[in-house]
Structures are given as C-alpha cells and as structure tokens.
Amino acid sequence: MERIYDAVGIRPRSFRSGAFSANDATFLVLYELGFRQGSLSIPGYELPRDAVRWVGAELDTHYVDPSDRLRAGALPFLELPVTSDPNRFYRQGHPSDLRIENSTVDDWHRPLIEQHLERMAAANTAFKTLCLYTQSGLAYYQDDDRHSVTVEQLLDYFDTLAERYELVPTTLAGAHERFRQLTAEMKEQKLEIGD
Numbered sequence: 001m002e003r004i005y006d007a008v009g010i011r012p013r014s015f016r017s018g019a020f021s022a023n024d025a026t027f028l029v030l031y032e033l034g035f036r037q038g039s040l041s042i043p044g045y046e047l048p049r050d051a052v053r054w055v056g057a058e059l060d061t062h063y064v065d066p067s068d069r070l071r072a073g074a075l076p077f078l079e080l081p082v083t084s085d086p087n088r089f090y091r092q093g094h095p096s097d098l099r100i101e102n103s104t105v106d107d108w109h110r111p112l113i114e115q116h117l118e119r120m121a122a123a124n125t126a127f128k129t130l131c132l133y134t135q136s137g138l139a140y141y142q143d144d145d146r147h148s149v150t151v152e153q154l155l156d157y158f159d160t161l162a163e164r165y166e167l168v169p170t171t172l173a174g175a176h177e178r179f180r181q182l183t184a185e186m187k188e189q190k191l192e193i194g195d
Contacts, residue, residue, distance in 0.1 A: 001033055001034060001035075011034060012035070013034065013035055013036045013037065013173060014035065014036070014037050014038060014039075014171070014172040014173055015030050015035045015037075015038040015040070016038055016039050016040060016133075017038075017040050019047070019050045019052055020040060020041065020042050020045060020052050020054065020082075021050050021051040021052050022040050022041070022051070022052075022069050023051060023069065024067055024068055024069050025067075026040065026069060027040075027064040027065075027066060027069060027075060027077050027079070028066040028067070028075065030077060031066070031075055031076075031077045035077065036076070036077060036078065036173075036176060037077065037078040037079075037080065037172040037173060037175070037176040038077065038078070038079060038080070038172065039079070039080045039081065039082060039131055039133070039172060040069075040079060041054045041057045041058075041069070041079060041081040041082065042054050042057075042081065042082040042084050042095065042097050043055075043056075043057040043058065043059050043081055043082075043084050043086040043095065044057075044084055044085070044086025044087070044089070044095030045084070045086075045093065045094060045095055045097070046093040047093050047094075052093075054069075054070070054081075054086075055086070056070050057069070057070045057081060057086075058070070058071065058072050058079070058081065059081060059084075059086070059119075060081070060120065060125050060127070060128075060129070061078065061079065061080045061081070061127050061129045061175065061179060062078075062079055063075055063076055063077065063078060063079075064077050064078075064079050078172070078175065078176040078179055080129055080131050080172060080175055081131060082097050082098060082099075082131045082132070082133055083097060083098040083112065083113070083116050083129075083130050083131050083132065084096060084097035084098070084112075085097075085112060085115060085116075090102070096108070096112055097112070097133075098112060098113070098130065098131065098132040098133065099132070099133055099134060099135070100132055100133070100134040100147060100150055100151060100154070101134060101135065101138060101146075101147050101150070104150065104153070105150060105153040105154055105157055109132075109150075109154060109157070110157060113130060113157075113161075116130065117130075117161075117165070126182060126186065127178075127179055127182055128165075129175065132154070134147070
C-alpha cells in the first residue's frame, strides 16, 4: 500500500489477490491494512497449488467473517464475488464464471448472467451484483481483438438488460458505498416496523 502511495499519491482501498488466492486470515489482514473492499472470491473455484479454495463461498456481495473467508460476517470489508456457477465447471476446479475471455457473449456470458439474475430474484437478494473480470495483458486497445469484440457485445447486451433492471456500472468503492446506504435503509425500515 505504501509503495503504491509513494508512486501515485493515493492509498488503495480495494484489493484483488493474484489468482484469487486467500486464506482465513486474509480479510482481517486486509482490513487492518486499511483496505475496505475487494473481489477476491470466485465461488466454486478450487486450485490448491495456488492457495485457492472458494468451494462453499457466498455467492452474493457481503461483509466478511474475519476468520472464515467463505462466510458472511460483521467485518465491514465488502467482498464482491466474481459471478460464477459453482455447480458447473469448464475444467477441473474452474467453475463457469464471468471472465471476459472465456467465450462469446451468446454462448457463455448471457446464460450465466441470466441464471445469476434469476437466482438473485428468486432469493430476493437485496443487493444484486454482477462481477466480471479479465486477465491482464490482453489487447483491449485493438478494436478487432476478439476480447474487445466481446466487451462491445457485453455492453450491447447490458443495454437490453436495462429494460428490466437498473444497471449501475461502478467501482468496488462505489459498490461499497451503495451497500452501506442500502444496509442503513434496511435497518431504518426494521426499526420503523418494530416501533
């Protein structure tokens, strides 16, 4: 954090680990270092050689348990999991997830997004999110690169979703701020009902 501050003049508050590796102490250590939100998990992802074990992890955005990376808890570090289907794998240990370069929008992303949106609606999830990611080093600056084409198609697809959902592109910090607001509103409503 200090090296980044020295280089760019700001302290990062959001974190994603390399290869999505973490252990049960990771969230508490990040919080103690000043990080307040992250996207460290892909529910269902398991690659023990890289210290990646997200089988049984929460599917939805949540505050974390400071001693169990798989559970929601009271530590106000917001975890925004990568959208995945922990019951469907495209190779050993790798669940279907919203990595941009996995395939085409129609074959890969759209079915997973729609399944995720339907699951959240059925569960009445209060804070609905989609989390996509990509690997570094891809040629997104080239308009004809297949990954750039996928991003353009995803944006077009999101436009169609806007007819049914209020879509709000945001950063992890922006998502955390909205999560705090929603949590406060829900607590206030409970107090009014209880009075």
